[in-house]
Amino acid sequence: MTQYLLLKFISLRHLFREKRNWLTLIGVALGISVFVSIRIANLSVLNTYQQSVDAFAGKTTLEVVGRSGAMDETILALFRQDPAISQTSPLVQSVLPIAMPPSAKGEVLLLMGIDLLQEGVFREYEFSGDFEGTEGESTLTQAFEDLLDPESIFLPNIFAQRHDLKVGDTLSLRKEGNLLNFKVAGLLGGEGIARSRDGNIGIIDIATAQWRLEKLGQLDRIDLMTDEKIPLEKIMTRLNETLGDQVLIRRPQQRNKQIEKMLFSFQMNLTALSAISLFVGLFLIYNTLLVSVVHRRKEIGLLRAIGVDRKQIFRLFTVEGLVIGAVGGFLGVLIGALLARWVVQVLSQTVSTLYVPIPPSPFSLPLALFIEGVLIGVLVSTFSAVYPAWQAARLKPREAMEGVFGSEETGLKHRHLLGWSALCGLLSFVLSQLPMSWGFSWNGYAAAGLLLMAFSLMVPSAILLFSKGVHLLSQNAAPSWRLAQGHLEQAIRRNAPTISAFMGALAMMVSVVIMIESFRTTVVLWIDQTIQSDILVFPASYMVGDSDETLPEGLGEEMMQVPEIAAIDGYRSRFVLFRNESVELVGRDLDIHAKYSAYLFREGNATQIIQSAVVKREALISEVLANRFKLQEDDVIQIPTPKGDVAFKIGGVFYDYGTDGGKIVIDRSHFKAYWNDFKIDVGAIYLKTGTDVGRVRDDFVVSWGNKAGLTFTTQTTFKKEIMDIFDQTFLITYALEWIAIVVALLGIANTLFVSILERKREIGILRSIGASRSQVIRIVLAEAFYMGIIGNLIALVCGYFLSLLLIFVINKASFGWTLQFYFPPKIILHSFLLAISVALIAGYLPAKRASKTDLKEAITYE
């Protein structure tokens, strides 16, 4: 009952009457909104991706894929005969660019060849259309008969509506310069497969697919439904033991394991970055409550004098923190939901560009997430409130009523804090040195958190040191500098958490900027070293993502007739199952690449390594792959081919910054020998010295571009496009950091407002001895300025160390990349300008308020 009365008559009145609590509330809400918006976006994208995967998987319990590519169809019979397998469904598929209708140009379509008689039990198909057939036949049978027509295709309703296609219309796909024309025979509705890939799927008969896609006698995948009474693992193990040299039998979920890992890392990084706003919010609440305790010490004394005990005082302030957290959390979720609409869009686009094409993710705010957001606010606030509440509880009534707030013991306490700071720093270092595990870098995130804590604990000592310095320097300066320095030092307890929060936000921004600049510098170097061709030619759909389109046959030979061309390096890639995981295998003309370009190898001479790879049948692997499978130079790997596993020695490990999970590069002659694959995905064209690249490129476009749907891009343009994607990837990151800065700004404003309140009398005295309003403003702004400087100086150092963690620990574990560290000198100036601007903006309103202090009220003591 007492607690309820205290809440009603004391806490709530304080909370809602004091306007500066609103600043705290907004800060907490913003901090939580960032975290929530990222959670919503991550969940949304993940759900969309999962639904897409599940729609494909349907009721499949196991799937069969060829180790080296497509499988011989005769293997199907083996699975049909197996007693543990109840159903089989063979599939032939390819992703091809759409040539018609015009509205669909630039998109790709997954063409799926199915055996409808077998496929129907695996996935949901709801056909509708104008079928020919006798009365009484089911729609499924009617569909089946229509599907047998080699010109027929079934399209999802959502795709047809988007492109205004009806039954009977034509859909054209492009394959190696030729058009594959289909007639829309029917439409797919309902959920399931029709919803996958945002509807960019075409269903044809499997025999048609084999013929039209030139995959006669081959299958891309066989889906299986197994006997439920037999454990899946047992079936999988047995089948892999008997057939494992040709094919891999796996759960459908394992198909996308690599993508899911990278997606997870990407989302985890975003979540961690969004947590910085919570960190800043935590300090904001802590500071607000601590100041409140100091401010209300007489009230606490009175309460104790009338019978309220320590525990009740502790609960009083803890509950106040809780209320701020709950209300802030609620507001934060609402703001986060608004923010999420933009974040979901950007995130979907980024994931589609970098990892796997996914349809636009819809926005949704599940109740669980709503509750989670509010709970986070409550937890963070309650945690922040513990120390201030404890301080309040230990106040002696007499001291409190006299306005004494315990003994200062400033010097001793700061030494303790420095000790804790050193400990946190040491722990951070130890964690950062732990061996890396591929994927989630828990030690990296923990190290980053401890590092932030270490520098935060240094702030009180830094304030004292800075104050002494300013005192010395301001002897001959205007009095506002000296007065501001005095205020800063006088209120260390209040100012330190504010500066810590500001420092934290700024340090994260500094570290992220260093990381991005290092990344950018590395990528630019990588492109300059490894993409030295003058012009690149590839099918227009190549940049869309997972298109199977290749360059027209004979294009290379045709182009070599052009006198300006010195050489063309043909680049071909396919996915193989390396150690049961999907890995990109690249075949290219390595001798041309060695002559005209290079790879950035982590050791050894690039030209020698590449030439050796040609001569000695060696493979070159990317660093990401090496980390993923713990491979080194000179290791021997077995690459699955249609003619069996072939051993390749690893000739070199090169740095690569694609988001493909790692690649193996071999000479294209092996593609021809083992896969009978003469196709080329990308042609890297080297022109003779002195040739006008732009003119030649334009000529190519005229000759081949429009006709065959090819893209010719110069190295400069290609580099720019990659950097554009690069910049877009970090858009959200920058936004997150800015919001954290805004939260810190609110913290500074809050602290200064409180400072004005507490120094009302001082301000009155100042004005009474001749200080003008503008001088009072300058004093407050000078104090804000000092906060900005101190925060900035510490943030630069902290940010530097944080960036080392980001680059060499977290990124390395998450994505497998080695980045060249680059410290952009301009960050020193930029961070200084940012810190000062933010601090002065934060100080402006409090300064104005101080200048308007009612003098008679300020000096009244009766």
Next chain:
Amino acid sequence: MISLNKVSKVYPHATHPVTALKSVSLEIPKGSFTLLMGPSGCGKSTLLNLIGGLDFPTSGEIFFDGQSTLHFEDSDWTALRRSEIGMIFQFFNLLPMLSAQENIALPLLLRGDATEKTQQKAREALVQVGLRHRMDHLPAALSGGEMQRVAIARADAISPKLLLADEPTGNLDSKTGQDILKLLASRTQSSGLTLLMATHSSAAASFADQIIHMKDSEIDHIEILK
């Protein structure tokens, strides 16, 4: 020096406005030591605040050295407080983070005096009030009497024409309070300073030239002593 012509001060309130001063008219001669006496709430502090420009009258007119302050802006009062009007209060006169010397130098620095000259003046002022040995001490290290002496030195440092003191001895023991009164009186005598002091202390009467007795926000009567 100071004259008030039917000056009133009413603090607004939705239902019960408070009249702190009711049509007060008086003259404070130049160089005089005038006391304001009366019970708590009679308007002494309000009167001092109005004369010092810390508050503004609801009606009436205040003249400072013959000049009407009716249309004075805040900046005009600020200018006066920088060079013509010094103020001392009962509590918390000094800025806690500045040393005694710095507290005295502050008003001089605020009005733009050169730093070296300022420091020199501050040192001299401290010597004059007998606190040379407390130059670098913070207020927390000073006794109540010492703090008031520093406050007097600070007010004196700008060489004001008028010194307003609101209960300067209210927080001191009788002996210390007596010392402070002596110090204030000596400033008036030596430099021709006009001193207007609000006080409950009858001991101050022996130093004063006149006492303005106030009651219920009005002047009850003026007692000429010298």
